[in-house]
Amino acid sequence: MTADERHRTDDQHDGSSPWWWGIGPMGAVGLIVFGIAAAGWSALGMPGSASDDDRTVDYYQAARVIAIGMVVGGTALLGRLRHRATRTDQAEERDGH
Numbered sequence: 001m002t003a004d005e006r007h008r009t010d011d012q013h014d015g016s017s018p019w020w021w022g023i024g025p026m027g028a029v030g031l032i033v034f035g036i037a038a039a040g041w042s043a044l045g046m047p048g049s050a051s052d053d054d055r056t057v058d059y060y061q062a063a064r065v066i067a068i069g070m071v072v073g074g075t076a077l078l079g080r081l082r083h084r085a086t087r088t089d090q091a092e093e094r095d096g097h
Contacts, residue, residue: 039066
């Protein structure tokens with residue numbers, strides 16, 4: 001993806017996208033780590049976590065954050081692999097193979 005294509009894609013973003021739009025691979029890793037930490041915080045019964053009866057809600061919210069992080073990270077990884085494959089194909093075409 002060239003800089004012009006990336007710029008056009010950014011211009012198409014109208015502000016009605018989800019909160020995790022465009023956080024990138026490092027943001028995805030951050031979400032996964034945060035979700036694991038939140039689940040651990042709840043499991044240990046630390047201050048601010050729910051009572052024993054409501055702990056499943058904490059786990060559910062942590063699992064949602066982890067899932068979003070995994071989807072965003074997987075999408076970024078697939079985009080990078082596609083970009084690499086396209087560059088390899090273009091290089092082979094230029095070399096005449």
